[in-house]
Amino acid sequence: MNTQSSFKKFCQKLSPDRKDSKRQHNNINGDHGKNNDLEAVFAYMDANKDCRISPQELQNSFKTLGEQLSDEEAEAAVRLSDTNGDGMLDFQEFSQLIKGNNNDENTEEDKKIELKEAFRMYIGEGDEECITPRSLKMMLKKLGESRTTDDCKVMIQAFDLNADGVLSFDEFALMMS
DSSP states (O other), X not given: OOHHHHHHHHHHHHOSSOGGGSOXXXXXXXXXXXXXXXXXXXXXXXXXXXXXXXXHHHHHHHHHTTOOXXXXXXXXXXXXXXXXXXXXXXXXXXXXHHHOSOSTTSOHHHHHHXXXXXXXXXXXXXXXXXXXXXXXXXXXXXXXXXXXXXXXXXXXXXXXXTOSSSBOHHHHHHHHO
16 A cells, blocks of 8 residues: 555545535536435435534545555544534534535635644644654554554655655645645
8 A cells, every 4th residue: 555645635634625515516506406416425324314414424424435544544524524622523514524615615724724733633732833754553453443553654755845754834734735
């Protein structure tokens, strides 16, 4: 498995502003049909029918689809999209998570804040504002991905523009673009 793409894939799972979640096309009647499809997906994922999706429901839905989503990933996905702070996703928040943040409501500053939150998840205690091989290894372990420190050094090296051995926020943001 390519370690660089593995790191990028994990980061993208945690970021609601993923390229793979953006709408592929847009036509005159497309939004209405997509909304109905989205409502059906939301209803399916809302196992207890309380009109909100919990991290556990999100995780179980992924499992049903044959995908693994760790507790941390599910909680991070909900936290990054939960605008009202209740720890759950209502339909509007879910819709934003699925569609991506490509509408006029979300400014560049909003996107930067969300990306900063994802970045902070990879920063270890006591580390300056950067992702170190040690902090990356610890986060990947939490996500169920066991890597050596050397693997983590290689992952960081791939995106480390100034060759200081760590990822700054700007390097992380460039990697995520």
